[in-house]
Amino acid sequence: MRLTFLGTGTSFGVPQIGCACAVCRSSDPRDRRTRCGAVIETDHGSRLLIDTPPELRLQLVATGIMSIDAVLFTHEHADHIHGIDDLRAFSIRRDTPLPMFAEAATFATLQARFPYIFDASFRPLPGTTRPEGAPQVIVPGVPFQVNATTVLPIAVPHGRASVVGFRVGDLAYITDAKTLPETALEALRGVRVLVLNALLRTPHPTHLSIAEAVEMAQRVGAQRTFLTHLTHDTLHSELAAELPAGIAPAYDGLVVDLPGR
Structure with missing residues (x-):
C-alpha cells in the first residue's frame, strides 16, 4: 500500500496571502503547504483520492498521479472540495461516472454548489466536458467497498460539525478532528500508519493542536504518525x-509505503 500526500496545509495554505513570516518566506520546499488531500494506492491496485482541494490539478501533476478509481470526501468545507472540477480529467477517460463516497450532508452541499456534476440530465455542449460523479452515501462505522478494497469511515468531531476519516487496512487518514473519541480510538486499533491533523501550537475550537495531536497519536500507538x-x-x-x-510532520509530495504483512 502507498500513501501520497498531495497537500498538507491549512485552509489558508502556506505561504499565506499577505504574510511575511519566517515560514511563509522559507526556502525549504517542505514549508510550502497546499490545501489537504491525499491518494491511497491499495494492495489491490486501486487509487483512492481523499478530498478535492483547490490546488488539485497542480498537486496531481506534481506527484505524477494519472488515474484514480474513486473519491472519498471527509466533509464539505471549501478547502476540501473546491477543486472538484479538476476531476474532469479523469471522468472524460471513463465510460461511467467516477464513484464518489461521502456522508449525506456532504453530498447535499456538493450537489447544491456543483449541480452540473451530479445531474444526469445535464448535457454539456458539443466539444465541452464536465466531471461526472456517481454519489455513494456512506455512514460512519459502516465499511464500504471500492473495487476489492474495504474502507472504514470513522466519525470525528470538528467543532459543531462531524467529519469522517478513513481506515484502509493498516493505514488511517484523519483530518480536521478536534479530538479522537473512544469510538474512533477503537476503530484505529492496530493501524501501522496514522495521519492526523495538527493545526497550531495553541488550542483551537475545531482542530487538534500539535500537542493534542501528539497525545492522540500516542494513544493510538501506530508505528508511524x-x-x-x-x-x-x-x-x-x-x-x-x-x-x-x-x-x-508530513509535507506536500511525501510518499509513504506500507509493506505487506
Missing part, C-alpha cells in the same frame, strides 16, 4: 526536530 493540516505557525525542520520518535 504523520501530522498534516499544518499552518505557517511552524517551520518543518523545527517541528520535525521536536516531535517524539515515530511522529513526524
Whole structure:
C-alpha cells in the first residue's frame, strides 16, 4: 500500500496571502503547504483520492498521479472540495461516472454548489466536458467497498460539525478532528500508519493542536504518525526536530509505503 500526500496545509495554505513570516518566506520546499488531500494506492491496485482541494490539478501533476478509481470526501468545507472540477480529467477517460463516497450532508452541499456534476440530465455542449460523479452515501462505522478494497469511515468531531476519516487496512487518514473519541480510538486499533491533523501550537475550537495531536497519536500507538493540516505557525525542520520518535510532520509530495504483512 502507498500513501501520497498531495497537500498538507491549512485552509489558508502556506505561504499565506499577505504574510511575511519566517515560514511563509522559507526556502525549504517542505514549508510550502497546499490545501489537504491525499491518494491511497491499495494492495489491490486501486487509487483512492481523499478530498478535492483547490490546488488539485497542480498537486496531481506534481506527484505524477494519472488515474484514480474513486473519491472519498471527509466533509464539505471549501478547502476540501473546491477543486472538484479538476476531476474532469479523469471522468472524460471513463465510460461511467467516477464513484464518489461521502456522508449525506456532504453530498447535499456538493450537489447544491456543483449541480452540473451530479445531474444526469445535464448535457454539456458539443466539444465541452464536465466531471461526472456517481454519489455513494456512506455512514460512519459502516465499511464500504471500492473495487476489492474495504474502507472504514470513522466519525470525528470538528467543532459543531462531524467529519469522517478513513481506515484502509493498516493505514488511517484523519483530518480536521478536534479530538479522537473512544469510538474512533477503537476503530484505529492496530493501524501501522496514522495521519492526523495538527493545526497550531495553541488550542483551537475545531482542530487538534500539535500537542493534542501528539497525545492522540500516542494513544493510538501506530508505528508511524504523520501530522498534516499544518499552518505557517511552524517551520518543518523545527517541528520535525521536536516531535517524539515515530511522529513526524508530513509535507506536500511525501510518499509513504506500507509493506505487506
